[in-house]
Amino acid sequence: MVSFMNNQKQQKPTLSGQRFKTRKRDEKERFDPTQFQDCIIQGLTETGTDLEAVAKFLDASGAKLDYRRYAETLFDILVAGGMLAPGGTLADDMMRTDVCVFAAQEDLETMQAFAQVFNKLIRRYKYLEKGFEDEVKKLLLFLKGFSESERNKLAMLTGVLLANGTLNASILNSLYNENLVKEGVSAAFAVKLFKSWINEKDINAVASSLRKVSMDNRLMELFPANKQSVEHFTKYFTEAGLKELSEYVRNQQTIGARKELQKELQEQMSRGDPFKDIILYVKEEMKKNNIPEPVVIGIIWSSVMSTVEWNKKEELVAEQAIKHLKQYSPLLAAFTTQGQSELTLLLKIQEYCYDNIHFMKAFQKIVVLFYKAEVLSEEPILKWYKDAHVAKGKSVFLEQMKKFVEWLKNAEEESESEAEEGD
Secondary structure, three states, X not given: OHHHHHHHHHHHHHHHHHHXXXXXXXXXXXXXXXXXXXXXXXXXXXXXXXXXXXXXHHHHHOOOOOXXXXXXXXXXXXXXXXXXXXXXXXXXXXXXXXXXXXXXOOOHHHHHHHHHHHHHHHHHOOXXXXXXXXXXXXXXXXXXXXXXXHHHHHHHHHXXXXXXXXXXXXXXXXXXXXXXXXXXXXXXXXHHHHHHHHHHOOHHHHHHHHHHOOOOOOHHHHOOHHHOOHHHHHHHHHHOOOHHHHHHHHHHHHHHHHHHHHHHXXXXXXXXXXXXXXXXXXXXXXXXXXXXXXXXXXXXXXXXXXXXXXXXXXXXXXXXXXXXXHHHHHHHHOOOOOXXXXXXXXXXXXXXXXXXXXHHHHHHHHHHHHHHOOOOOHHHHHHHHHHHOOOOOHHHHHHHHHHHHHHHHHHHHHHHHHHHHHO
């Protein structure tokens, strides 16, 4: 009796264990890549070009077929109609299907419908997300192996998938492959991709996605080194109908150039370089990067104010500021040759004095100093006082400037009457 029970106890786990293993093997392991491919292709051929039916078939098949193991095979079939050999050609000895991206019509509407198939599949089987990303990176490296029409379809599809968040913009790294760039494949592909991406979203959403993966400043690398200029990029993408992308890259370049200018300026100031050298450098940068003078005066003001450790006592900071700014007046004066530049500087001073509480009482003293040093002239000061100021601390600063503005107006009237008498 005891030995019979022992035998029973020993047999139970063995039997159930075997049964469990067999079931798992039946379900997931009986398919090698070729059998897996045959099952998928047969199913797709039966569904035909009805993409709703395709999505349903893929959803149901995930329960029977090992998508996790054969993700690459699955995506190769859905994109190219069969398993891809290295380089992007279809393996000769394998079954194929025409129910795939490459055999579909070359238009955005069809690619949007295919994007929905991938969306549904990856939402249903979340573990396919990484495999799909790896697949797209691989496909981009294989671009030379595809026909122009196949590349166009893949570009449109990728743009839609980037727009709806199925893909991450980091996949674009594959486009910087040296051979693809050299032969112009990357730039041509990018045109179709960005067109469909911007069509789904807008340039701001695209810019945001690129920024998240530090790709916003790398778009010029779609061209060989000798063609990596804003001018070439702008011309190429504007002619291709992507003016907003051209403008975005131009703005990015300008922002980069401005940051670089400010950094270099601060270094030159901290070294104590002669003003004539600094002025020459700034003028060259303005010309090279097409930076307008009103922008430059703002950069110089920020640089001048960041080169000193300011006193924390309000009564001492005004004196310190006047002494410091008097020293830098010739530099500032070199870049206030336009009324707009002077007005920009006045607004920068107003904002700085408002944002830095110890400077609240120093505003008028700074303006008077710059007037005497011929950095600012009376017309922009009067315009600022009348209607060009900003809201920040305006009542305090207008009150401070009241007497000086009255003096300016009187001086202006006197000089006008003197001029009339001279006539």
